[in-house]
Amino acid sequence: MTHWQNWGRSESARPVRVTRPSTPDDVVTVIADARRDGLAVKPVGAGHSFTGIAVAPGVQLDMGALSGVLAVDGNRVTLAAGTHLHQLPALLGPLGLALQNMGDIDAQTISGATSTGTHGTGAAFTGLAGQIRAVTLATADGRLLRIDEHHEWFDAARLGLGALGVLTDITVECVPAFKLSAVEKPEPLSELLDTWLERAGAPDHFEFYWFPHTTTALTKTNTRLPMDAESRPLGTAKRWLDDEFMSNTVFRWVCGLGTAAPSLIPRVNRLASHLTGHRAFTDISTSVFTTERRVRFREMEYALPAEVVPDVLREISALIERKGWRISFPLEIRIAAPDDIWLSTAHGRRTGYIAVHRYFKEDQHEYFRGVEEIFRAYEGRPHWGKIHYQDADSLRKRYSRFDDFVAVRDALDPDRVFSNPYLERVLGL
Ligand SMILES: Cc1cc2nc3c(=O)[nH]c(=O)nc-3n(C[C@H](O)[C@H](O)[C@H](O)COP(=O)(O)OP(=O)(O)OC[C@H]3O[C@@H](n4cnc5c(N)ncnc54)[C@H](O)[C@@H]3O)c2cc1C
Numbered sequence: 001m002t003h004w005q006n007w008g009r010s011e012s013a014r015p016v017r018v019t020r021p022s023t024p025d026d027v028v029t030v031i032a033d034a035r036r037d038g039l040a041v042k043p044v045g046a047g048h049s050f051t052g053i054a055v056a057p058g059v060q061l062d063m064g065a066l067s068g069v070l071a072v073d074g075n076r077v078t079l080a081a082g083t084h085l086h087q088l089p090a091l092l093g094p095l096g097l098a099l100q101n102m103g104d105i106d107a108q109t110i111s112g113a114t115s116t117g118t119h120g121t122g123a124a125f126t127g128l129a130g131q132i133r134a135v136t137l138a139t140a141d142g143r144l145l146r147i148d149e150h151h152e153w154f155d156a157a158r159l160g161l162g163a164l165g166v167l168t169d170i171t172v173e174c175v176p177a178f179k180l181s182a183v184e185k186p187e188p189l190s191e192l193l194d195t196w197l198e199r200a201g202a203p204d205h206f207e208f209y210w211f212p213h214t215t216t217a218l219t220k221t222n223t224r225l226p227m228d229a230e231s232r233p234l235g236t237a238k239r240w241l242d243d244e245f246m247s248n249t250v251f252r253w254v255c256g257l258g259t260a261a262p263s264l265i266p267r268v269n270r271l272a273s274h275l276t277g278h279r280a281f282t283d284i285s286t287s288v289f290t291t292e293r294r295v296r297f298r299e300m301e302y303a304l305p306a307e308v309v310p311d312v313l314r315e316i317s318a319l320i321e322r323k324g325w326r327i328s329f330p331l332e333i334r335i336a337a338p339d340d341i342w343l344s345t346a347h348g349r350r351t352g353y354i355a356v357h358r359y360f361k362e363d364q365h366e367y368f369r370g371v372e373e374i375f376r377a378y379e380g381r382p383h384w385g386k387i388h389y390q391d392a393d394s395l396r397k398r399y400s401r402f403d404d405f406v407a408v409r410d411a412l413d414p415d416r417v418f419s420n421p422y423l424e425r426v427l428g429l
Pocket of ligand 1: 007008042043044045046047048049050053054063081082102103104105107108109110111112113114115116117118119120161162163165166167168293383385386
C-alpha cells in the first residue's frame, strides 16, 4: 500500500489504490471503476497543500501523465491538468507568453494551484483562478464537461477545491512574456504599517516579510518591464548565497537551533533582519516571482480586507509577546485585487494576505489558533490549502456564494465521490 505525505508533513494517506491515467477518457474509466468498488476518488497535484484537501483514502489519481500544452489561441493556452508550474517557462517561453502573476514557488500543478486559490501579490492582480478561462471536468456521472466563461458554473469550477470532479485540462489567459525589476530592502516596520495601503497599492507587486521580535520589515517591490528591457540578473554566486545558502541552508540551522533553544530566537531574528541587505536585479518574471523553499514548514494564511492589515499585524505582534512564544519564521504580507470567484479568498474585496509559518518540527497549533482568533475577528478567510480550524458553518458566513457552490457540488457530485474528511469539514457532508 502506498504511503503518501504532503510537502509540509502535516498530512498523510494510504490510498487503497493509486492510478495514473494518461488520457481524459482514462480518468472517466477510473472514476467509474472507483464507484463500482465503492471508493472515493481524489486527484493529487504536487502535495503542496498544508491542509488535508488532497488526502485520498480511496483511489488516488496521479495526474502526472496528463501534462503539457494542448492548444493555443492567442494568449489563451490550454494546459493538461497535471502540468507543473515549473514546466511553464519551457512551454510558454517559445510562445512568447507567461503567467500574469505567480506565488512564491513553482512546484505546484496548475490544477492544484487553481483549485485552492493560489495567489501571488499585486494590488491590480487576482490570484491564478482569475486567469482561468475554461476547464474540462471529468464528472461523477462519466462525462467530460467543458465549463467556460459562459457556463453558469464557471465561477465555481475554476476554484473548486477538488470537490466538483477531476480537472483534465485548464485554459489560462496568459500575457506576453515580461521581465521584472526587483528591489529588496529592509525598512522600519512601523513606517510601513502607517503607509501600508499606499505602499502596497503603488507598485505592480509589493510584499514584505516581518520576523517576529524585530522592528524591521524586509520589503520586495517588483516592477513589470517589457522583454526587451536589459537583464541584470543576480550573479550565480549571489543567488546561491542569498537564495540557497542563506534562505535554505543557514535558515535550516537557525530553525533547528530555535527548536533546541527557543530563547535565542529573538536575537537570531534581529541578526537575520540586519544581515538581509539591499539588492536590486532584473530578470524574466518566473525567476523573480519564485524561489526554491527547501526548509520544510507549516503555514496558515488568511485573506483580510486590505485596510485592516496594519491593525491585525500589531495585534499579532502583541499576542506573540504576551504569550512569550518564540517564532523563528517570518510573517509574509501580500495584497491582491478583488474577484468574482465564489470561493476565492479575495471574493468581492481588495485583499491583504497575512501568512504565519512554523518550522515543521515545531508544534504549530497553539500559535496558529491564537493568531486565527485575530484573523476571524477581522472577517478573515483562510487559504483553502493552508492550515486553519474553520468549518462549513463558520465559512458559510464569510462567502456570499457559499450555498451556490454547495448547490453545484450537490448537482455534480450527489454521492460525494470526490469528497474526503477535509471537504466534509469545510463544505459539509
Ligand atoms: C513551500 C510552499 C509555498 C507556497 N506558496 C504559496 C503562495 O505563494 N501562494 C499561495 O496562494 N499558495 C502557496 N502555497 C500553497 C499551494 O500553492 C497550494 O496549496 C496548492 O494547492 C498546491 O498545489 P498542488 O499541485 O501541490 O496541489 P495539491 O496540494 O496536491 O492539491 C490541492 C487540491 O487540488 C486538487 N487537485 C489537484 N489536481 C486536481 C485535478 N486534476 N482536478 C481536480 N482537483 C485537483 C486536489 O485534489 C486538492 O483538492 C505554497 C505551498 C508550499 C508548500
